[in-house]
Amino acid sequence: QKEVEQNSGPLSVPEGAIASLNCTYSDRGSQSFFWYRQYSGKSPELIMSIYSNGDKEDGRFTAQLNKASQYVSLLIRDSQPSDSATYLCAVFYYGQNFVFGPGTRLSVLP
Amino acid sequence: GAVVSQHPSRVICKSGTSVKIECRSLDFQATTMFWYRQFPKQSLMLMATSNEGSKATYEQGVEKDKFLINHASLTLSTLTVTSAHPEDSSFYICSAPSGLNTGELFFGEGSRLTVL
Numbered sequence: 001q002k003e004v005e006q007n008s009g010p011l012s013v014p015e016g017a018i019a020s021l022n023c024t025y026s027d028r029g030s031q032s033f034f035w036y037r038q039y040s041g042k043s044p045e046l047i048m049s050i051y052s053n054g055d056k057e058d059g060r061f062t063a064q065l066n067k068a069s070q071y072v073s074l075l076i077r078d079s080q081p082s083d084s085a086t087y088l089c090a091v092f093y094y095g096q097n098f099v100f101g102p103g104t105r106l107s108v109l110p
Numbered sequence: 111g112a113v114v115s116q117h118p119s120r121v122i123c124k125s126g127t128s129v130k131i132e133c134r135s136l137d138f139q140a141t142t143m144f145w146y147r148q149f150p151k152q153s154l155m156l157m158a159t160s161n162e163g164s165k166a167t168y169e170q171g172v173e174k175d176k177f178l179i180n181h182a183s184l185t186l187s188t189l190t191v192t193s194a195h196p197e198d199s200s201f202y203i204c205s206a207p208s209g210l211n212t213g214e215l216f217f218g219e220g221s222r223l224t225v226l
Binding site: 090 | 116144152153156159203213214215216217218219220222
């Protein structure tokens with residue numbers, strides 16, 4: 001059974017700090033990896049996607065993928081209170097389905 | 111970019127009634143759509159995969175007769191909660207793959223169902 005694991009948190013960081021969110025997955029056949037942000041009472045919105053090993057940067061967000069370790073992370077630099085949300089790690093298996101992690105609640109303290 | 115629209119965003123109904131939720135892909139065709147349910151402070155739980163022109167594929171433990179899914183066109187999937195009970199109160203979210211084989215999912219806005 002394909003599994004995606006995340007620390008449920010809450011992860012609390014002060015404003016301006018770097019927030020580091022981690023995700024591990026069980027199946028080496030995983031194809032694509034995504035980070036979604038979900039505010040309370042809202043549906044998820046895509047933050048980052050990453051498909052190959054290494055880092056991918058987009059503004060204050062950096063996704064890191066290490067397929068050998070089956071590990072994907074999301075770094076948020078200069079964290080803002082508006083970044084406070086639940087972050088969902090999702091893994092896509094080509095021809096199959098998406099598997100979501102349980103999500104990590106991030107709280108950025110002013 | 112691609113947009114998935116979900117309606118209604120909120121619905122309150124009496125116990126025993128049925129509620130229909132619509133999910134539309136606005137600028138792309140979706141042969142597959144996914145329906146999720148999310149309880150407070152919990153993660154997304156996949157209920158079923160909606161397939162255009164064929165029967166939906168339900169996840170284990172999801173009652174087919176209670177959660178009716180219809181995918182009659184390439185842009186519309188509907189979820190009907192039949193004979194709703196208070197325990198069906200939840201946040202229901204649909205999503206559709208972008209179709210680019212990148213694995214990207216587009217989510218609807220979600221529908222909050224409250225059964226009195």
